[in-house]
Amino acid sequence: MGQKPRAYLSDSNAAKLSAISDEISNWKSSHRITATENQLLRHDLVLAVNRIANISGTYGHHRSILSGGALKDLKLSQSIFSLGNSEGHQVRLGKAEDLAQEITADLVYLDPPYKKRQYAANYHLLETVAVGDKPETHGVSGLRDWWPQYSDFCSKLKIHDALAAIVNGVEAPRIMMSYSEDGLISQQDMIESLSRFGEVKLHEFPHVRFRSNASALKRDLKEFVFEVVR
Template identity: 30%
Template structure:
């Protein structure tokens, strides 16, 4: 999935730092999980907990981190004869979709030309509506377990960017149709890594959650700049919630109360970071941050040395291409930084 600040290209470097600094670690926490790319990757070796304030992120985590295998949909098959719900949805013809009542077609009525916007073409929006409504109906009828429900919703969400008429985020849509928007929408079949451990996922404020978590490795990948993530991914958030929100403006933004990150506020980012560090009950802490972020390197170093063992503080520099939908020139390149510290052990009382 295209996502601001995605760490797909940095996974090996993060693993190298962990192997060097925490060779005996058994647990890993991804407190700003986003698309769950990092959490899924480290699930190969560790018991993982993941978290994000965005619900669509939680859905992806719940499906691929907390789930320890792809669900089997036994009850659904017994009651409906549907052996593979993803094949079922992806194989629907347009006439099947038209059976969905118009008042239930939120995506078609909101994000497609029918609703005056061009995030998706009408048929793809209707395909999403049909899948989401059907999954909700199956859940209400008791045909899906929690694991199965979140897996299907995640597969629905994951497929949307492949046909979206945007440059990667949903702050705006193109006025002309991009090539990808002509593709037929399909649910994306997500792989699930099995590690046999009690992995957990959360949808909470990270600083508050850390008061209740303990472990070996804490990975922190907060927002870098002033762009609030909900406004950039509101379509995916609505796909996950499917709560028929009252949207506003030309771009159809959903309400964002309680989902604004202080890391996107210049005058609050450092304080928010310090709160995370203070609450963290993890021995090894790794921060991923960009050189064009709101916090300066000096501010980060000062905070980490305040709450960690100063002599363990270390910075790793990694050349990294700015997230854009086009290739960038060499002069536009920036550096991704990995900061490491060992958490200060509280004195015995």
């Protein structure tokens, strides 16, 4: 028995997505667009797909029946840019642990994963749209090979070393990191871990939990911002 069709998108939207992605790739390979223009078009395509995906929060799996926004047509919307304050920005792509030594700033803000759920696995379809490739897929959910993007922040055993690599690597007198009461590491353990690098201040904020279904978990929780002053 073969694999059932995966219903992340309606048939018509899946066909549109494939056609648009292929055309962008053709334009890039024929030098009709630059690398930056390719990235911008794929950025817009990612946003368009996310608006009509048949999911309940992430792409770990799809709904069994097409419903809601998934019944709408895929439509691209043009990105609008502000011309103000457009000088001196830099964007880097890679693991924060590897890029940290390239960063010099007055303030560094970190927003790492805080659960064991790997982002790369749970947003695999958007990764494929962004990259523009046609990878082999595996399992019921049709995951691409996401292991090269594995995050150590999703492991209780590896998170402290990953955090140390970033904090020791960056040149910044102040570092702020957001985390959650729901995180793998408790508030006290995180304070102890960060205290290796400087004085730690804790800021707490009430937050409403995201729930994609009728979860029994409590609705309200605390979000933390840990501030490290060196």
